[in-house]
Amino acid sequence: xxxxxxxxxxxxxxxxxxxxxxxxxxxxxxxxxxxxxxxxxxxxxxxxxxxxxxxxxxxxxxxxxxxxxxxxxxxxxxxxxxxxxxxxxxxxxxxxxxxxxxxxxxxxxxxxxxxxxxxxxxxxxxxxxxxxxxxxxxxxxxxxxxxxxxxxxxxxxxxxxxxxxxxxxxxxxxxxxxxxxxxxxxxxxxxxxxxxxxxxxxxxxxxxxxxxxxxxxxxxxxxxxxxxxxxxxxxxxxxxxxxxxxxxxxxxxxxxxxxxxxxxxxxxxxxxxxxxxxxxxxxxxxxxxxxxxxxxx
Amino acid sequence: xxxxxxxxxxxxxxxxxxxxxxxxxxxxxxxxxxxxxxxxxxxxxxxxxxxxxxxxxxxxxxxxxxxxxxxxxxxxxxxxxxxxxxxxxxxxxxxxxxxxxxxxxxxxxxxxxxxxxxxxxxxxxxxxxxxxxxxxxxxxxxxxxxxxxxxxxxxxxxxxxxxxxxxxxxxxxxxxxxxxxxxxxxxxxxxxxxxxxxxxxxxxxxxxxxxxxxxxxxxxxxxxxxxxxxxxxxxxxxxxxxxxxxxxxxxxxxxxxxxxxxxxxxxxxx
Amino acid sequence: xxxxxxxxxxxxxxxxxxxxxxxxxxxxxxxxxxxxxxxxxxxxxxxxxxxxxxxxxxxxxxxxxxxxxxxxxxxxxxxxxxxxxxxxxxxxxxxxxxxxxxxxxxxxxxxxxxxxxxxxxxxxxxxxxxxxxxxxxxxxxxxxxxxxxxxxxxxxxxxxxxxxxxxxxxxxxxxxxxxxxxxxxxxxxxxxxxxxxxxxxxxxxxxxxxxxxxxxxxxxxxxxxxxxxxxxxxxxxxxxxxxxxxxxxxxxxxxxxxxxxxxxxxxxxxxxxxxxxxxxxxxxxxxxxxxxxxxxxxxxxxxxxxxxxxxxxxxxxxxxxxxxxxxxxxxxxxxxxxxxxxxxxxxxxxxxxxxxxxxxxx
Numbered sequence: 001x002x003x004x005x006x007x008x009x010x011x012x013x014x015x016x017x018x019x020x021x022x023x024x025x026x027x028x029x030x031x032x033x034x035x036x037x038x039x040x041x042x043x044x045x046x047x048x049x050x051x052x053x054x055x056x057x058x059x060x061x062x063x064x065x066x067x068x069x070x071x072x073x074x075x076x077x078x079x080x081x082x083x084x085x086x087x088x089x090x091x092x093x094x095x096x097x098x099x100x101x102x103x104x105x106x107x108x109x110x111x112x113x114x115x116x117x118x119x120x121x122x123x124x125x126x127x128x129x130x131x132x133x134x135x136x137x138x139x140x141x142x143x144x145x146x147x148x149x150x151x152x153x154x155x156x157x158x159x160x161x162x163x164x165x166x167x168x169x170x171x172x173x174x175x176x177x178x179x180x181x182x183x184x185x186x187x188x189x190x191x192x193x194x195x196x197x198x199x200x201x202x203x204x205x206x207x208x209x210x211x212x213x214x215x216x217x218x219x220x221x222x223x224x225x226x227x228x229x230x231x232x233x234x235x236x237x238x239x240x241x242x243x244x245x246x247x248x249x250x251x252x253x254x255x256x257x258x259x260x261x262x263x264x265x266x267x268x269x270x271x272x273x274x275x276x277x278x279x280x281x282x283x284x285x286x287x288x289x290x291x292x293x294x295x296x297x
Numbered sequence: 298x299x300x301x302x303x304x305x306x307x308x309x310x311x312x313x314x315x316x317x318x319x320x321x322x323x324x325x326x327x328x329x330x331x332x333x334x335x336x337x338x339x340x341x342x343x344x345x346x347x348x349x350x351x352x353x354x355x356x357x358x359x360x361x362x363x364x365x366x367x368x369x370x371x372x373x374x375x376x377x378x379x380x381x382x383x384x385x386x387x388x389x390x391x392x393x394x395x396x397x398x399x400x401x402x403x404x405x406x407x408x409x410x411x412x413x414x415x416x417x418x419x420x421x422x423x424x425x426x427x428x429x430x431x432x433x434x435x436x437x438x439x440x441x442x443x444x445x446x447x448x449x450x451x452x453x454x455x456x457x458x459x460x461x462x463x464x465x466x467x468x469x470x471x472x473x474x475x476x477x478x479x480x481x482x483x484x485x486x487x488x489x490x491x492x493x494x495x496x497x498x499x500x501x502x503x504x505x506x507x508x509x510x511x512x513x514x515x516x517x518x519x520x521x522x523x524x525x526x527x528x529x530x531x532x533x534x535x536x537x538x539x540x541x542x543x544x545x546x547x548x549x550x551x552x553x554x555x556x557x558x559x560x561x562x563x564x565x566x567x
Numbered sequence: 568x569x570x571x572x573x574x575x576x577x578x579x580x581x582x583x584x585x586x587x588x589x590x591x592x593x594x595x596x597x598x599x600x601x602x603x604x605x606x607x608x609x610x611x612x613x614x615x616x617x618x619x620x621x622x623x624x625x626x627x628x629x630x631x632x633x634x635x636x637x638x639x640x641x642x643x644x645x646x647x648x649x650x651x652x653x654x655x656x657x658x659x660x661x662x663x664x665x666x667x668x669x670x671x672x673x674x675x676x677x678x679x680x681x682x683x684x685x686x687x688x689x690x691x692x693x694x695x696x697x698x699x700x701x702x703x704x705x706x707x708x709x710x711x712x713x714x715x716x717x718x719x720x721x722x723x724x725x726x727x728x729x730x731x732x733x734x735x736x737x738x739x740x741x742x743x744x745x746x747x748x749x750x751x752x753x754x755x756x757x758x759x760x761x762x763x764x765x766x767x768x769x770x771x772x773x774x775x776x777x778x779x780x781x782x783x784x785x786x787x788x789x790x791x792x793x794x795x796x797x798x799x800x801x802x803x804x805x806x807x808x809x810x811x812x813x814x815x816x817x818x819x820x821x822x823x824x825x826x827x828x829x830x831x832x833x834x835x836x837x838x839x840x841x842x843x844x845x846x847x848x849x850x851x852x853x854x855x856x857x858x859x860x861x862x863x864x865x866x867x868x869x870x871x872x873x874x875x876x877x878x879x880x881x882x883x884x885x886x887x888x889x890x891x892x893x894x895x896x897x898x899x900x901x902x903x904x905x906x907x908x909x910x911x912x913x914x915x916x917x918x919x920x921x922x923x924x925x926x927x928x929x
Binding site for chain 2: 036117136
């Protein structure tokens with residue numbers, strides 16, 4: 001059905017000159033803001049990453065690849081990248097494992113109960129990283145709840161904070177709601193009759209799930225993993241608070257370069273490298289998933 | 298084959314465990330806020346409001362709280378205006394640019410916040426502004442909250458029944474009158490939900506606030522972060538209680554307005 | 568009152584309406600009838616101003632409205648899903664158009680109250696649309712349009728969303744409203760029974776093209792083309808060749824013998840045609856039953872292959888030879904059984920020819 005043309009996107013003055021019509025005013029301010037605060041900054045960063053660093057924190061307009069070369073050959077950088085990616089992938093994997101049953105369960109609930117349970121999932125999302133991470137600090141620290149319990153039971157203390165384990169727990173906690181929500185959409189869209197049909201044909205509950213529901217939910221798995229991975233590798237607060245000053249991830253490193261050391265060209269280059277690494281991993285993952293999803297339309 | 302009941306229990310265990318896992322830190326923070334002692338023990342050491350007093354008496358924390366609320370308000374208003382206008386344009390008018398615009402407007406969600414913040418910071422320094430004033434902070438916040446408003450209002454617009462507008466036109470209302478008297482009141486709930494979501498996103502935001510705030514004007518999450526890096530008393534828990542209450546209110550309101558299905562799962566309300 | 572001159576509408580590569588010309592007099596009730604996708608709704612939307620014709624002109628009360636926006640056209644429209652404003656009460660919905668015309672509130676109130684009473688929605692003025700039944704919503708939508716005293720009332724499949732019984736009731740209700748208000752009206756419908764009841768004249772559209780315009784009886788008994796005959800009512804179509812023409816009647820040579828039927832201009836001796844006979848026009852004579860006096864001249868013999876009891880009628884399929892299977896209807900009393908030999912008789916006046924298209928296909 002053709003849409004109602006309430007007004008054309010262009011109007012003509014009495015002399016027949018084209019002027020942008022009122023409706024394009026709707027998008028213009030937004031485009032300006034997005035252009036200045038999103039597109040321009042990234043382009044500028046790319047530009048600066050190719051400039052030469054200058055001791056006073058500014059830069060010389062001299063094209064160079066030194067920033068990239070310097071960073072890419074630094075083993076420390078690769079160690080940090082490795083740790084960041086590792087944490088990211090583990091977060092995705094574990095989040096997926098623990099989120100999927102809950103998302104599946106949620107998709108089968110009647111609307112009212114689903115609404116209530118969704119509130120439980122979404123409220124933590126809206127509380128903010130700092131507060132939730134603080135909660136984990138209380139639980140995981142050496143004088144925290146878990147270790148208090150362990151001590152009461154005369155068990156050895158567990159070092160759950162100020163290391164990667166603590167960071168991992170924190171990351172998983174923060175991003176699980178995103179995973180649940182990403183899975184929920186596609187899971188809800190799957191016709192429950194499909195599993196029933198499989199069972200009527202002799203499939204066990206597990207089989208019906210594994211061979212029917214799981215493949216159909218893969219788009220949700222894909223979007224959820226991508227989302228959580230990007231979020232996990234971008235985390236700043238969690239590695240700082242739960243990782244002590246020991247666990248250094250890419251965001252921490254990049255912020256350090258730019259704000260403390262005021263070395264913009266290197267900081268920019270590092271940021272670009274970080275960005276590229278993320279994109280490469282995501283592309284590989286998407287390709288892999290596309291292979292697994294080839295049966296679906 | 299396990300009996301049905303055991304099977305179900307087996308399945309529900311990870312589900313229940315997940316909810317407990319999600320809620321545990323929140324509960325812990327709440328308990329700490331009202332706890333008399335310096336740190337939370339089990340059993341708790343007694344009830345007290347001293348941490349709330351501490352919070353309210355702390356100039357730096359209070360200033361940050363006020364700043365965060367003001368900032369969230371400004372950002373919410375601007376983002377909602379821009380996002381709603383953009384949603385209307387993209388859903389109704391954009392023609393062949395639709396997909397491109399949609400991706401562009403939602404992209405901040407996919408880009409790591411910290412990278413975007415760094416990029417903006419560098420640009421601002423390059424043009425000589427740096428972190429002076431609020432322009433960088435506000436701009437950064439708008440960029441990351443706008444996608445939410447855009448998505449929510451778009452979802453509401455897409456399922457809006459166009460024949461209502463046609464009926465209004467048929468009855469003598471011109472295009473602007475129709476928008477004002479028919480379209481706007483009906484999508485209002487989506488706009489409000491978007492505004493609320495923008496508010497709380499700004500209030501909680503870390504990357505932009507971390508890098509773009511000028512000296513002496515620190516938003517609350519960053520102030521708390523600084524606090525926690527070196528001290529460890531439950532004063533932040535008192536601040537956190539406020540956030541928790543805020544979050545619960547937002548969830549309840551958005552459920553009533555548009556249904557959580559629309560906002561968070563991206564589908565129409567059944 | 569309303570005139571369409573050569574109206575066409577093209578969407579990219581699809582022609583929805585093709586060169587439509589139509590004149591509608593004041594007070595006439597017109598039905599735009601046709602299968603889904605035939606262009607009738609598009610035509611209605613062009614009259615209302617929601618689509619611009621790719622070609623042609625529309626005149627309302629001698630004024631060219633082709634370029635006018637919808638709100639200046641003085642057409643009232645009732646939408647298929649009613650399009651009642653969900654955020655306004657019934658009262659506010661109905662008075663919306665009056666508000667747009669800046670009618671003072673006292674006058675608005677009077678008029679709204681009057682129409683609520685006339686249309687049977689008294690007492691429901693403060694309710695919201697979602698609190699009304701389907702039939703009530705329908706009437707509210709009608710009231711909202713009628714209160715504006717539109718020059719022409721446009722109804723887009725107004726009864727499509729009602730269940731069968733309600734639909735029938737509403738049909739007669741709308742007819743009585745027509746007689747009372749005397750507003751020129753155009754109904755779009757795919758339901759031929761509805762068109763036959765509601766319209767003074769029926770406009771049959773198929774594939775975006777105007778097929779036939781005429782009174783209900785004419786459309787039903789004398790369809791001009793095979794497409795129209797196929798769409799309206801049930802038809803038996805017997806391939807035939809015109810053998811002779813005399814005094815308004817013609818002889819048709821068919822695979823089951825020569826039949827006598829109506830002659831038609833343009834179908835002279837030697838023309839190929841489809842002879843169309845409505846099932847209800849057959850008289851079924853069971854074997855062994857004596858034929859009454861004044862029986863009809865056309866005789867066909869056949870065997871009953873299928874029967875269906877429709878409550879008030881028996882529906883038969885009868886094989887009459889050469890692979891030709893005809894459909895007939897008779898009263899349930901004294902019904903024939905499957906396998907029985909019967910005789911079918913019908914009058915020449917009930918056999919109407921339809922031209923075969925030049926390439927000899929249907």
